[in-house]
Amino acid sequence: MAVTDAEREAMGRALELASRGPRGLNPQVGAVLLSPTGEILAEGWHRGSGTPHAEVDALSRLTPGQARGATAVVTLEPCDHTGRTGPCSLALIAAGVSRVVYALDDPGERSGGGAERLRAADIEVVSGVRADAVRALIGDWLTVQRLGRPHVTVKWAQSLDGRAAASDGTSRWITGPAARADVHRRRSASDAIVVGTGTILADDPSLTARDGDRLLSHQPTPVVIGARPTPPDAAVRRHPHAPLFYDTHDLGVVLADLRARGVQRVFVEGGPTLAAAFLTAGLADSVLVYIAPVLLGGDRLALTDIGVETIARAHRLTIDEWLPLGDDLLAVAHPSGLEEGD
Incomplete structure (x- = not known):
């Protein structure tokens, strides 16, 4: 699927937001919500373990129904598991988002799989956008996931x-x-x-x-x-x-x-x-x-x-x-x- 200029710019902004989060047990993640015409509706980022994930942080800044038909641009694949917070994939589905663009797959056995759940809900999903830039930010975290x-x-x-x-x-x-x-x-x-x-x-x-x-x-x-x-x-x-x-x-x-x-x-x-x-x-x-x-x-x-x-x-x-x-x-x-x- 083609990626729009607005989505590429939004990924750059999401990366900037992600860098504000702390290095640690969880990855640094940023998210930008775009209107159907490409305007920024809301932004969010993950502030550390136990706090809302980037997608949920961005959604929390909108009124109910305001995200319907929106595009979520996220640096990492939305998670699909319940830990100290709920699955971001379900939050996006519930909000009525119609398209998700992300950079890197989540490597976790428990947390990965969000893209599959989103597609099953008839949401367009595009991956790999500005992947190298995002990898440069969270490469150490990805290494920890691979090495254990x-x-x-x-x-x-x-x-x-x-x-x-x-x-x-x-x-x-x-x-x-x-x-x-x-x-x-x-x-x-x-x-x-x-x-x-x-x-x-x-x-x-x-x-x-x-x-x-x-x-x-x-x-x-x-x-x-x-x-x-x-x-x-x-x-x-x-x-x-x-x-x-x-x-x-x-x-x-x-x-x-x-x-x-x-x-x-x-x-x-x-x-x-x-x-x-x-x-x-x-x-x-x-x-x-x-x-x-x-x-x-x-x-x-x-x-x-x-x-x-x-x-x-x-x-x-x-x-x-x-x-x-x-x-x-x-x-x-x-x-x-x-x-x-x-």
């Missing part, structure tokens, strides 16, 4: 000979200022930053995202994994967000709880043991290795045992990018077999 957990990036810095620290344990600074600034930018793009108790006790990191001494606008929630207690005066306890502590080595349990909290992107920066644990468990979707042109020798390896007993069992990576950062080099990679960007 947050996306995980594992990062470490190392010397050219694969060491994370000198023999006495000192590690500041292996890399230069350009590499460290890049790390802080990537921290800020994440929802949670994860370390082990060993890193907390050895380095007392603040786990903030900074530009020099200035805190960046978005701060990841600090997550500490391990049984050893974190000292009451640890720097992480002064983080803008209250730290989350997990007295477990079950990374699946940790990621499941983070997903339930609405975390979409996890940045693992917790030292050789924790990095190895995520890699061994197959829970690393992206790997960042900052390589400095220094030699340290000794036994302070950047990565501990990951279960590779023979070369045939090596963890093969696909390089996405080699990025020079001052004198250092960043390898951006993902496990072979995963699609780039997953």
Whole structure:
């Protein structure tokens, strides 16, 4: 079915509205209701878990019967399940909407299927409009739905000979200022930053995202994994967000709880043991290795045992990018077999 210029413009507006909603457990969704002549009747967006979905938010701004014959332009396929709110597909049908235009299918087993229900009610449905633009906004949420957990990036810095620290344990600074600034930018793009108790006790990191001494606008929630207690005066306890502590080595349990909290992107920066644990468990979707042109020798390896007993069992990576950062080099990679960007 052909899409009108008014509908394409409305999808752009719906995308703008969607971006106002919070990242989290639910997707960011925007909706615009158009009259049969293409004029905007109402707008809405999803403001977070437990609040009306975008379509219902828009419908609530109209009087009964005002949406009859209207077109609903929505960034995501209207849901078809009852959770904390009712199905948007039924709300649109009840309102008398005659046409629905949306960008992306809802991937949920329970929430998907709204388009099918709308068609069964003799409502015209068009999908795929400005899909790439909408995917750019909610791509992380879509990844969580596909993986069943947050996306995980594992990062470490190392010397050219694969060491994370000198023999006495000192590690500041292996890399230069350009590499460290890049790390802080990537921290800020994440929802949670994860370390082990060993890193907390050895380095007392603040786990903030900074530009020099200035805190960046978005701060990841600090997550500490391990049984050893974190000292009451640890720097992480002064983080803008209250730290989350997990007295477990079950990374699946940790990621499941983070997903339930609405975390979409996890940045693992917790030292050789924790990095190895995520890699061994197959829970690393992206790997960042900052390589400095220094030699340290000794036994302070950047990565501990990951279960590779023979070369045939090596963890093969696909390089996405080699990025020079001052004198250092960043390898951006993902496990072979995963699609780039997953």
